[in-house]
Amino acid sequence: MRTKTKWSPGPGVKVLGVALTDDDSWVVSAAGPAFGVCPDCGRRSRNRHGWLTRSLQDLPVQGRTVTVKLRLSRWRCAYQKCERQTFTDRLSAVASPYERRTRRVAEIVGLLGHSAGRRPAERLMRRLGLPVSDDTILRHLKRHAAGNRPISSRIIGIDDWSWRRSWRYGTMIVDLERREVLDILQDRSVASTAQWLKRHPSVEIVNRDRCGLYAQAAREGAPQARQVADRFHLLQNLRIAIEEQMSLSGRATGRALRPDKDNEPYADTTHRRRARHAHRQSRQVVFDAVHALRKEGLPCSEIARRTGYGRR
Incomplete structure (x- = not known):
């Protein structure tokens, strides 16, 4: 059996007794210190004003729950000029105020x-x-x-996020040094973002996407900050540009792997014309399929599920 000292939840607490209840849980009866220290003036007091009991959940013993019935005192401050007349024992090492x-x-x-x-x-x-x-x-x-939450942030990231996709968007601001979300704005506008930046003058670097909306907000709200483009949107824009260029030039059809004799100007022009025609036909098939489903009265979500294409 553990001694009463080992049942103590922390310093400054005296264990009075330990009991096992009918529901196989332990109840530890404990009491606070014999005197109190005023949190305002720092004077000791032994003039007790009343009692109160706090029930605290503590670490289990052999898989059984442990509840600490901690009896604390409410003291009167002995210093007459102190604004606080009464105060309660504060055992910060044991539990925070109002914690259970x-x-x-x-x-x-x-x-x-x-x-x-x-x-x-x-x-x-x-x-x-x-x-x-x-x-x-x-x-x-x-x-x-x-x-x-940090008081000041030097490097922040700004991007939009959807409350409801393709319908309502907000703004998320992240501390990139601590990797923590600082704030979530209700809308995606220059005014709200600029107002948030004005309230945080410690911002030195703003990491954003290529949207001009956040660029204008950063110029108005944090003119002292340097604006940089984030890596995700740079790579995304690069990928889109490469795909568009390959689609226009016909390299996706394997023209570079053809023999040298086929790379004559006329053959190259014919190949590009056929590639564009095939690409146009494939897009026309998708266009016709989507509009046919739309004429049947299906909603956009059902059309997206059947065809595999998004709303855009």
């Missing part, structure tokens, strides 16, 4: 939530003896991310 689990359990919730996700982490923690709902895991991750 100890710091060491909250750390495990954050680690499993980041690595496994909401529902897989919920199932795994239940097997470990730490029952936590998936909504609680998500709230913990959001609260932790909001608390650790």
Whole structure:
């Protein structure tokens, strides 16, 4: 059997007793320090004003849940000029204010939530003896991310994203040094993006796509920042340009692999004409098929599913 000292959830807590309940879970009765320290003036006080009890979820023992019934005191400040008349024990090393689990359990919730996700982490923690709902895991991750959000960012990336594809778009701003999402704007406009950049004068480099909208927003909101094109859109534009050039020149049909005698001007002109004609016929077939399905009254989503082509 573990001693009472080993049942303690952290420094400054005195374990009074340990009991095993009917549902095979452990309940640890503990108490806070014998005196309080005012968080404003820093003076000690032994003038107790009242009591309160916090129920904290702690690490399991042999797969059984452990609940710490921590009894804390509410003290009166002994300094008459202090604006705070009463205060409660704050055991920051044990648990954060208003938390329902100890710091060491909250750390495990954050680690499993980041690595496994909401529902897989919920199932795994239940097997470990730490029952936590998936909504609680998500709230913990959001609260932790909001608390650790950087104050300033030097290098940011701006790109659009769809609330609803081909219908409504927003703007996502990412800190490229920390690889964290800084903010999500409701629309994709010059005014909203420029206003966000004006509120963050520490931005030195703006990484964006080739769209002129974000270029104008960066010039208005962060004139001191240098604008660069991101790698993804550069490679995407290069790929599109190569495909268009190969389609126009007919290299996709293997003209470069033909013998030298076929590479005469007349043969080359005839080959290009045939390639363009074949390409035009293939596009005409797709055009006719899509319009035939449209005349039948099918929606665009069903046409895209049948033909394999997107809405655009």
